[in-house]
Amino acid sequence: MTTEQRHGVFLDAKTIACELVKPASLATWDVHPLVADADVAARIAAADVVYTNKVPLGADALAGAARLKLVVVAATGYDIIDLACCKQRGVAVANSPGYSVSSVPEHVLALIFAAARAVVPYHAAAGDGTWANADIFCLQDHPIIELRGRQAGFIGSGSLGRASAELCASVGMKTVFLERHDGEQDELPRLGLDELLATSDVVSLHCPLTAANRGMIDAAAIAKMKDGAILINTARGALVDSAALVAALEAGKLRGAGIDVLAAEPPPAAEPLLHCRHPGLVLSPHVAWASMESQQRLARMLAETTDAFFSGAPRHLVG
Structure with missing residues (x-):
């Protein structure tokens, strides 16, 4: 699949309070402020890449995502992802380590x-x-x-x-x-x-x-x-x-x-x-990670992780 055909979906962009960086390897992406759990399956059905911070991706949601190749978690922890299901379906999962190290x-x-x-x-x-x-x-x-x-x-x-x-x-x-x-x-x-x-x-x-x-x-x-x-x-x-x-x-x-x-x-x-x-x-309301600088690093990392995956040099893969 070429860049001109790849599509991304961000499920909870509201969780990142800075301008997101669209990956060069995607032709289009839908950036949703927050998708309800019940609507996840429909939102990702045509996605090649899914981005989530805290919206869970379980087997039911993944079942209909036939094109899905990569899940990028906008966080260090990835316990919200059904790794076994992703592995079974051949979907790679990447997290975002190190962005909040300060x-x-x-x-x-x-x-x-x-x-x-x-x-x-x-x-x-x-x-x-x-x-x-x-x-x-x-x-x-x-x-x-x-x-x-x-x-x-x-x-x-x-x-x-x-x-x-x-x-x-x-x-x-x-x-x-x-x-x-x-x-x-x-x-x-x-x-x-x-x-x-x-x-x-x-x-x-x-x-x-x-x-x-x-x-x-x-x-x-x-x-x-x-x-x-x-x-x-x-x-x-x-x-x-x-x-x-x-x-x-x-x-x-x-x-x-x-x-x-x-x-x-x-x-x-x-x-x-x-x-x-x-x-x-x-x-404090889960803000240890959320300095302005940290969020800007995270936004860049999401794009870099995606582009690296499709260039054949994947990084931050888990599971």
């Missing part, structure tokens, strides 16, 4: 600082009259801790985990990583999960979501964490049991948590973390 680590550090220095409750106190009505020049309602000399433990040692560790090290923190599943040794300081949880002042998640690690930070794991520790999650919401995290915060087991991702997004009204008023909790 944005996510900077957000991780911001969440750590916010929790360690009680930024959110002190901001509220400055605006609600609490500071104005104080009898001394400052407020000390929420203890502040310094990060220098404390340990940050990283579960996940890909590009985002390593870059986050570098930023933590730059402010004087000791950094360690979870041991490798394959048992191989590398240059990184590594600990078993129980030891990492028990000794780290900050635990930061940077691993993909799998069937094996879903809910890995549950009540039992939190009980093993160091008293007064801070939990950071910018990876996938379902890695953490939200109810257990809220219980640990309210019981004083943890100092705080910085959470950018939840198991369901947008979150339902019943999501426990939405109702938690603990001063050490910092929530």
Whole structure:
């Protein structure tokens, strides 16, 4: 098939807040702000390439896409794609690694600082009259801790985990990583999960979501964490049991948590973390990746990944 015949479909372009770059290897593409799950099959029926950030592509949707050759995920994680079905149908799947290698680590550090220095409750106190009505020049309602000399433990040692560790090290923190599943040794300081949880002042998640690690930070794991520790999650919401995290915060087991991702997004009204008023909790709406620069890199990467695939030099293929 020639470039003049290839057609692309973007299912949720609304998720990228910058101008998209049309791949040179496509003749046409339909850019939809957001396609409902029920409409995906009809939208991709004539597509050679499909782009999605968070709209799932399952077997039912893929069944009628006879021309489909490539799925490009506008994210690092690709758990929304039925990889087995794509493989069976001869459809290649590519993700978008590395585009947020500055944005996510900077957000991780911001969440750590916010929790360690009680930024959110002190901001509220400055605006609600609490500071104005104080009898001394400052407020000390929420203890502040310094990060220098404390340990940050990283579960996940890909590009985002390593870059986050570098930023933590730059402010004087000791950094360690979870041991490798394959048992191989590398240059990184590594600990078993129980030891990492028990000794780290900050635990930061940077691993993909799998069937094996879903809910890995549950009540039992939190009980093993160091008293007064801070939990950071910018990876996938379902890695953490939200109810257990809220219980640990309210019981004083943890100092705080910085959470950018939840198991369901947008979150339902019943999501426990939405109702938690603990001063050490910092929530952000899945924006760790979303710096302006990061989104521009992503838009270029989507086009480059597509053009590389059709030029015979595919990149970022998964599965």
